Amino acid sequence: MSIPQHxxxxxxxxxxxxxxxxxxxxxxxxxxxxxxxxVFVELPEIGREVEAGEAFAVVESVKAASDIYAPVAGQIVEANEALGNEPGLINEDPYEKGWLVKIKPAAEPAWDQLLSPEDYEKGLG
Amino acid sequence: MATDLKETPLHAEHDAQGARMVPFAGWRMPVQYEGILPEHRAVRASCGVFDISHMGQLFVEGPKAATWLERQLTNAVDALAPGQAHYTLLLHPNGGVIDDLILYRLAGERFLLLVNAAKLEEDTACLRDRLDAGVHLDNRSADYAGLAVQGPRAADVAAQLWPEHSALPDRNHVRILATPQGEAFLCRTGYTGEDGFELFVPNAMATDLWKTILAADVTPCGLGARDTLRLEMGYPLNGADLSPEHSPLEAGLGFFVSLAKPVDFVGKGALIVQREAGLPSRLTGLIMPDKGPPLRHGYAIMKGDEKLAELTSGCLSPSLGHGIGMAYLPSGHTKPGLDLEVDIRGRRFPVTTVKKPFYHPKKS
Incomplete structure (x- = not known):
């Protein structure tokens, strides 16, 4: 699957x-x-403030529970309710229908501190 | 991935099929191919095959083999005729579990012990320590691959693949096969609750056998499905549900412990004392009927503010669609129908004690 460039x-x-x-x-x-x-997604409450790098959600497969970390600081303003009934949307469509939350950044994020799609893929080896 | 992991003779097959490989008990093993859920369903509805080459094969023989094993294992060895097998346990003197295993009586004084990969070294060391004259113990785990073919279609698969052989051995029986590569063992045993058979063959035979079985439209299955299948049956996993801290009586395995046999097996005295004093706990089935996170090992089972125990195993049951788990609940809290709670990351969810197994395979 090609990674969307934005x-x-x-x-x-x-x-x-x-x-x-x-x-x-x-x-x-x-x-x-x-x-x-x-098989299960635990999403944060709307309105919760998160720090960059803070665990804010848990995604659970049959085998394991994984913490999900906030890429930027900000406030959770929306959570993907569809995942409650259809957690498998993350498997089917991780970059569109499988989104977890929307964050309103506390400040303009330092985008260059995050990985580009190319650098992320390189890191996967 | 760490390079000191052992690989089974089938590792190239797993890699070629795109299996997801994980470290397990010192081995690099497939946890899933297509996915745990479709593999689980294939075994319940049709047929699946597992690479179980990581499991250990110990051969015990000699003029005193049977009487010696009678003193090492909980089940009654003399109840086995040649060609029969049963589930049994190896205990510490205090009654705690070292390992659970399948004992196959190959001949009057010749036995095969099929043991857990994670416990092979400890089992071997323990049995060597206790060895007597007239008994020979041979760890041949490195020479044997294992394939478990499980599911309601398993007997049909065997008949289709090997029409020249008569039917599979009966349930809990073993047949020795002479092959150009050496002895192989065809066993009507398994860890899924479904009909099926397990084949232990010289390593050189493994790849051809694996391919032959897959060609009969059998689904390759990983350790992930193996775990959800066994847990639906309430079968314990050593290291999770069994441990040196609990006796097999607490684990609900009294059926496989012959306190009546005249021989004093290691741990028997402690078990008799425990039975007379009353069991402190019982490995109890729990279900979480409501929608919620999957139950997992380590989650606390609560009664109000009191923590009763931690789950030893748990999963979202693929067959039942809800959470299932087991915990050593203290006596007085083990009857079916008791309403308790599980603590998952600080949130409480209702759970109910139930009788095991959680799932009843359809009769074929």
Whole structure:
């Protein structure tokens, strides 16, 4: 799956969409593939303030529970309710329908601190 | 991935099929191919094959083999005729579990012990320590590959693949096969609750056999599905549900512990004391009927503010669609139908004690 170019990544496999405020956040195609069938997603409360690097959600596959980290500081303004009934959307469409939350950044994010799609993919080896 | 992991003779097949490989008990093993859920369903509805080459094969023989094993293992060895097998346990003197295993009586004084990969070294060392004259113990784990073919279609698959052989051995029986590469063992045993058979063959035979079985439209399955399948049956996993801290009586395995046999097996005295004093806990089935996170090993089972135990195993049951798990609940809290709670990351969800197994395979 080719990675949309407007996304920026953490080494821990989260993506955030640039060019939007609030910005959608999710996990990479590589991450969903490694986790396997996702069966439950624990999303944060709307309004919660998160720091960059803070664990704010949990994505659970049959095999394991994985913490999801915030790529930027800000406020959670929306959560993807569709994942409640269809957590498998993350497997099917990790960059569109499988988004987790939308974050309103506290300040203009330091985008150059995050990984470009190319650098993220290089890091996967 | 660490390079000191052992690889089974089938590792190239797993890699070629795109299996996701993980470290398990010192081995590099497939956790899934297509996915845990489709593999689980294939075994319940049709047929799947697992690479179980990581498991250990210990051969015990000699003029005193049977009487010696009678003193090492909990089940009654003399109840086995040649060609029969049963589940049994190796204990510490205090009654705690070292390992659970399948004992196959190959001949009057010749036995095969199929043991957990993670416990092979400890089992071997323990049995060597206890060895007597007239008993020979041979660890041949490195020479044997293992394939478990499981599912309601397993007997049909065997008949289709090997029409020249008569039917599979009966349930809990083993047949020795002479092959150009050496002895192989065809066993009507398994760890999924479904009908099926396990084949232990010289390493050189493994790849051809694997390919032959897959060609019969059998689904390759990984350790992930193996775990959800066994947990739906309430079968314990050593290292999770069994440990030196609990006796097999607490684990609900009394059926496989012959306190009546005249021989004093290691741990028997402690088990009799425990039975007379009353079991402190029982490995109890729990279900989480409501939608919620999957149950997992380590989650606390709560009664109000009191933590009763931690889950030893847990998963979202693919067959049932809800959470299932097991925990050593203290006596008085083990009857079916008791409403408790599980603590998952600080949130409480209702769970109910149930009788195991969680799932009843369809009769074929």
């Amino acid at each position: 996304l920026k990544f953490l080494e821990s496999h989260e993506w955030i969409a640039t060019g939007h405020d609030p910005a959608a956040v999710g996990i990479s195609d590589h991450a969903q593939s490694e986790m396997g069938e996702i």
